[in-house]
Amino acid sequence: MRGGGQIKDVLAEVAVGPSIPEKTGGTRTRYRTIWISDIHLGTRGCNADMLIDFLDSVDSDMMYLVGDIIDGWRLRKTWHWPVKHNDILWRILKRARRGTDMIYIPGNHDEAFRQFVGMNFGGVEIKRKAIHETADGRRLLVCHGDEFDAVVLYARWLALLGDAAYIGMMKVNWLLNKVRSRLGMPYWSLSKHAKHKVKNAAQFIGQFEEAVAKAAATRDLDGVVCGHIHTAEMRVIDGVQYYNDGDWVEGCTALVEHFNGEMEILHWADIMAARYAPLELRSAA
Numbered sequence: 001m002r003g004g005g006q007i008k009d010v011l012a013e014v015a016v017g018p019s020i021p022e023k024t025g026g027t028r029t030r031y032r033t034i035w036i037s038d039i040h041l042g043t044r045g046c047n048a049d050m051l052i053d054f055l056d057s058v059d060s061d062m063m064y065l066v067g068d069i070i071d072g073w074r075l076r077k078t079w080h081w082p083v084k085h086n087d088i089l090w091r092i093l094k095r096a097r098r099g100t101d102m103i104y105i106p107g108n109h110d111e112a113f114r115q116f117v118g119m120n121f122g123g124v125e126i127k128r129k130a131i132h133e134t135a136d137g138r139r140l141l142v143c144h145g146d147e148f149d150a151v152v153l154y155a156r157w158l159a160l161l162g163d164a165a166y167i168g169m170m171k172v173n174w175l176l177n178k179v180r181s182r183l184g185m186p187y188w189s190l191s192k193h194a195k196h197k198v199k200n201a202a203q204f205i206g207q208f209e210e211a212v213a214k215a216a217a218t219r220d221l222d223g224v225v226c227g228h229i230h231t232a233e234m235r236v237i238d239g240v241q242y243y244n245d246g247d248w249v250e251g252c253t254a255l256v257e258h259f260n261g262e263m264e265i266l267h268w269a270d271i272m273a274a275r276y277a278p279l280e281l282r283s284a285a
């Protein structure tokens, strides 16, 4: 943030235009629908560069912002708003103006926007949830997913525990116990504790996915698209199609629908790496 520290200042800056000009020349890959969520603008975790590249490379008839776009929780504590975060909001608003049907479903981190449900801001329609009909006639519930937290037994953060964190903990465990033994304290297994947590994380993700799929089934829908747990996925659970568009903090993924109704998860880090691979090969030769 260049000054101030309020949402209205952000909006004033967005109106000025992007700091990184939008890529024009070249063709954008066009999809019928794009779903993205868990961008967490306003936090250091947000992978703004990759998302800007994504937005400049793709286009669609419809786009869903499936919650946790702006992280209001974190912003209330410390104001972190780099100019690139404006660039993302500008690009989203620009697409809406260009004619993409844009639907924004606030999540739990941007729940402040839920008070605007039913309103339309510059072509961005704010909804609590939506029903999306695919090109091949399937009906999908679109929601953020935090509404299932109460049903799922394990804490959300457990799902974010990655393998790297686990390996780090093993090292800490070794060091911690060296110190503990010097102090004459008994051995305490942090790694065992961590392993238990990681196992719980897998269990948590599974339970979450099942709870969401069940909700779609009881509504007599073909499937569901959500975000929230930062784990991109595409699978069938008891006859219900479960789609999770992932996040732009770690995974950097989007869910897309092709014009024939076929769905796909785009792993943007891999797509960017593939784009630059030939250059690397050339310089190595």
Ligand SMILES: [Mn+2]
Pocket (backbone or CB within 6 Å): 067, 068, 107, 108, 109, 144, 146, 228, 229
């Ligand atoms: Mn969330």
